[in-house]
Amino acid sequence: MPATSQPYRRAGRRVRGLLAAAAVLATAGALGAAVPADTLGHGTGHRPAPGRYQDVQLLSFNDLHGNLEPPSGSSGRVTEQEADGTTKTIDAGGVEYLATHLRQAREGHPYSITAAGGDLVGASPLLSGLFHDEPTIEALNKLKLDVTSVGNHEFDEGATELARLQNGGCHPTDGCYSGQKFKGADFPYLTANVLDEKTGKPIMKPYWVWKKNGVKIGFIGVTLEGTPNIVSAEGVKGLKFEDEVTTINKYAKVLERQGVKSIVALIHEGGYPASSSYNYDCDSGGAGSGISGPIVDIAKNVSPQVDALVTGHTHTAYVCTIPDPSGRPRMVTSAASYGRLFTDTTLTYDRRTGDIARTAVRSANRVVTRDVPKAADMTALIAKWNALAAPIGxxxxxxxxxxxxxxxxxxxxxxxxxxxxxxxxxxxxxxxxxxxxxxxxxxxxxxxxxxxxxxxxxxxxxxxxxxxxxxxxxxxxxxxxxxxxxxxxxxxxxxxxxxxxxxxxxxxxxxxxxxxxxxxxxxxxxxxxxxxxxxxxxxxxxxxxxxxxxxxxxxxxxxxxxxxxxxxxxxxxxxxxxxxxxxxxxxxxxxxxxxxxxxxx
Missing domain, CATH: 3.90.780.10 (5'-Nucleotidase, C-terminal domain)
Structure with missing residues (x-):
């Protein structure tokens, strides 16, 4: 059973007094354990001839839940399917390793975007949760995250606290840690289907457009419509959650009118693949055959204007194609949880049409192995916050x-x-x-x-x-x-x-x-x-x-x-x-x- 549906009201009231006392006192080449590259991912057809086409790298992950240190036990392992049909487990995760893998993956890719599918914070280990997830936002800034959707756990402390994570400022009750004002996220949180009940408008940006040398790719971010059923009532007070498909289709038209024809939906809702192996061939029985769950109906009804779906919530790993309403296959991905995987997708941008050449899309989940050098800046960040948390933890x-x-x-x-x-x-x-x-x-x-x-x-x-x-x-x-x-x-x-x-x-x-x-x-x-x-x-x-x-x-x-x-x-x-x-x-x-x-x- 996925562990995704629990409200989170953080540690402020539990450890505030203790904190006061304590204050006084990765490319695929790095994946040594991975199977051959041709079995890791799949595309939807043949690549077009070069010239007018520009490859854009999309790196994505989801459901980090503040796991800065390597998660332990089964939470820190992934299952890999071998060529002979057997499986093995690989220790994975930890932001020091995730940073190294992402930075290595970007090498040689001048057109690269890093996006996420929500639940980056909330239900976090003490290192992050004790400090209202400020450490995780700092880490994501260092990771050069470009954009993310919100997940249900981003509402655990309510919309006001989510706005603080976005815009910065000291916590209203616990104040500033180490005497430093929290700067907030360098990346936009997208909340296209989360509306203020009074104004009827999204509480944050509904979409964001990445641009480079004439290449434009739009991102629309939504969370599951059922969020109010799985978080505390206080966390979603004054908010209205709209249907995911209706919202994405609405803003796809908005982006199209603005001349943005290449669109990726970041959706905090997911599915259940037929195998627990991260490199399972989801399309072995045909497009959409290897996955079930809410994301299937969503993917089948989201406008064909949307070229790819980055998903989350179910903590599962998959790279699948699911037919869009016009019957064309479209990539749908999820990178499990806790920073154990990231998804490496190639979107081939057609400069003449401004759209993605859908038949050229390729994607694969990559393991965040722990056999690469740790990112020094992440090691320093973890050490800083651990020093504050240690007297309690x-x-x-x-x-x-x-x-x-x-x-x-x-x-x-x-x-x-x-x-x-x-x-x-x-x-x-x-x-x-x-x-x-x-x-x-x-x-x-x-x-x-x-x-x-x-x-x-x-x-x-x-x-x-x-x-x-x-x-x-x-x-x-x-x-x-x-x-x-x-x-x-x-x-x-x-x-x-x-x-x-x-x-x-x-x-x-x-x-x-x-x-x-x-x-x-x-x-x-x-x-x-x-x-x-x-x-x-x-x-x-x-x-x-x-x-x-x-x-x-x-x-x-x-x-x-x-x-x-x-x-x-x-x-x-x-x-x-x-x-x-x-x-x-x-x-x-x-x-x-x-x-x-x-x-x-």
Missing amino acids: NRAIGYISGDIESTGTESPMGDLIADAQLAYGKGLDPETDLALMNPGGVRAGLTYKASGSEGDGVVTYAEGFTVQPFSNTVNLQDFTGAQVIQALKEQVSGANAAAPKILQVSSGLTYTLDLTKTGADRVVTDSIRLNGAAIDPAATYRVATNSFLAGGGDGFTTLGQGTNDLVGGDDLAALQQYLTANSSPAAPIAPPATDRITLVQ
Whole structure:
């Protein structure tokens, strides 16, 4: 399941006091592990003869989520498909390596643009999230990012904070870090389909045009229309999100009237490829055959005036062609997440027509391997912010005996968080029966192997923050048994029918998920047990969730209908409290067994 749908209200209220105290105290040639270039990407036909044509390099990435340091565990690996049909994993990511790869990729390409598909900030590790993602914006400036769309996580702190990231200025509550005024982004955030409810106008630029020596390429940026359903209500207050296709087609006409005929759409919405390998041949069965999900319908309906789609949100990797409304194949790409990949696309610009020669478009995902020199300026940037974060981030909060992964329908990390919230809930009210955790809120796992000066098995505050960076509260509510059953069914029906969101459940709650069935029937009602006893539809159960779920987030409308509310403290504090109380160097916590949900496939 992709972990993309969780609000983020940052760390300001959690660590402000600690910060005050602490202040006093890459071309493909570099891809040594990659498969041959002819298997990495594909084009839509033969290249035209040179002369009037100018190749323009488009480098793109998406869903960085403030991962400046190399992400750990499965979040820091990509799967590569080999020529013999086997697969292998490659360690990838880290802005020091991303910078080197991008800079190497640009060599020999005087016409080069770097663009992104949103969610560059939000749900970030402590190094960035602690400082309201100013470090990531600084890094993106150094990367020479030209333009990006907004993602849903760009609204985690609301439109005012997004405007500050764009325009600069010190944080209204936490002020200036290191006494230096934040300069803001050197690149434009595009918000074509995000309107101010009062004015009806986009809250930032809807489009941007790159120009060089007579070559003009327009960029239109949109985020998914369903953003209000997956972030906190406060984050999108006063905003209206319009349909992606209608908006792109509207501004494609605007650009066309301005004489811009080459257009790229930056869309924070994505799809699900048939393979998890980054170099999977998405078109092996024909154009559009190897991908499903929302981006397919979007791509099929976006105007033929648009020449390529850079996408994101689903944290998956693909380079596909999907037919446009006129039936012509059009490139649609995504570079997974966390800076592990970037996409290298060649757009051949026809100087006579001002349009892209669509049959000449070529594209491939490239791995951000860690076998290249680190970019010195990024190393210095990370060191600067780490010095500020270290007094907070390096504190030990628990101990583990092995990796606790965050992947899978039921993940060990999800189980651990649910158990922590159940224990926290019982501390507030001993009558608490169970806890439910949304999968999108589990942003990473915990890695056993030492990193930096930390010992093996030590869990630091920084690692805990990476797992749960949202500053949600742990809330208690009363539900009938019938409502608990309905909430479980909403994992695979209603808003979540197409892309299920499987709740992580606390110890004692068990049930069967039958994937051979469809819709709500996939949750086998008769199998739902709490501490061995069947859920009684007429009984009342005290349930712990985070504040996002308690508000009905992620399509769990039933969880927004609880009664007898009790708002507790910070969810990371609950995890920290659980780890501290239940682990020690001599008795570390073992990864949970993930035996609460029985899968039938």
